Amino acid sequence: MSGYPWAAFAAGLGWSALAAFAVMGVTFAVAVVKGVHRVVDVAWGVAFTAVAAVTCGVSAGHGDDGRRVLVTAATALWGLRLATHIARRGRGKGEDARYEKMLAKAPGSRNAYAFRTVYLAQGALVWVVSLPVQAAQYIPGPLGAGAVTGGVLWAAGLAFEAVGDHQLARFTADPAHSGRLMDRGLWSWTRHPNYFGDFLVWWGLFAMACDAWQSAAVSALSPVLMSYLLVFGSGKRLLERHMADRPGYAAYAARTSGFLPLPPRRHASGRPRR
Numbered sequence: 001m002s003g004y005p006w007a008a009f010a011a012g013l014g015w016s017a018l019a020a021f022a023v024m025g026v027t028f029a030v031a032v033v034k035g036v037h038r039v040v041d042v043a044w045g046v047a048f049t050a051v052a053a054v055t056c057g058v059s060a061g062h063g064d065d066g067r068r069v070l071v072t073a074a075t076a077l078w079g080l081r082l083a084t085h086i087a088r089r090g091r092g093k094g095e096d097a098r099y100e101k102m103l104a105k106a107p108g109s110r111n112a113y114a115f116r117t118v119y120l121a122q123g124a125l126v127w128v129v130s131l132p133v134q135a136a137q138y139i140p141g142p143l144g145a146g147a148v149t150g151g152v153l154w155a156a157g158l159a160f161e162a163v164g165d166h167q168l169a170r171f172t173a174d175p176a177h178s179g180r181l182m183d184r185g186l187w188s189w190t191r192h193p194n195y196f197g198d199f200l201v202w203w204g205l206f207a208m209a210c211d212a213w214q215s216a217a218v219s220a221l222s223p224v225l226m227s228y229l230l231v232f233g234s235g236k237r238l239l240e241r242h243m244a245d246r247p248g249y250a251a252y253a254a255r256t257s258g259f260l261p262l263p264p265r266r267h268a269s270g271r272p273r274r
């Protein structure tokens with residue numbers, strides 16, 4: 001395998017940053033017109049897809065074609081599925097409570113504050129978190145053990161996330177479940193199957209970058225950062241703070257794993273807590 005094309009990779013970083021911030025800029029314009037900033041959640045998956053597609057284009061002739069297609073397709077499938085799910089979930093709804101609370105404290109223009117603290121921040125996060133997606137596409141050698149391992153982790157994560165989202169959507173769509181907590185299927189094994197699925201997806205994409213030590217080294221921060229965000233940042237921690245006062249949540253949390261899927265905890269009698 002020839003050496004890693006550092007100059008081409010460095011040039012590609014600029015194009016990927018442009019793609020990420022372009023998506024966020026367009027989304028901001030849409031949000032201002034619609035009057036709701038929750039649309040930025042849809043842009044999260046779209047921005048990763050844009051970065052993967054742009055990198056695939058500019059890395060042509062530098063990285064292995066099979067890996068470039070694999071990484072781009074894996075990122076796009078994950079990103080567009082997530083964007084579609086979030087768009088459907090938020091259709092016809094007003095501002096997300098998280099953004100409403102944050103923007104209520106805006107010093108001056110709410111839109112300007114949102115642009116600085118949400119859109120620019122998310123664009124930067126997309127660029128950093130997507131480093132494995134970018135770096136892997138410049139690896140000149142053929143697919144190796146990292147790509148295989150990464151593909152397995154990615155597929156498991158995507159399936160876990162998609163099944164969890166589908167189960168929750170079906171549960172909440174049933175009027176008989178109004179006001180009840182979802183504690184069935186994957187949601188009986190972990191309180192956050194969607195976040196755990198994301199966790200696997202990004203460790204899988206990082207593994208795809210591990211067929212060369214150079215790409216692994218420059219992208220190692222990505223899965224660590226994403227894991228931190230999912231568990232301690234804007235994912236699990238923030239959602240559980242919002243859910244804490246809901247009737248039955250304390251009991252649900254007591255019997256259900258906080259992140260890693262585990263069998264529901266049981267009473268001394270051996271029966272699951274319900």
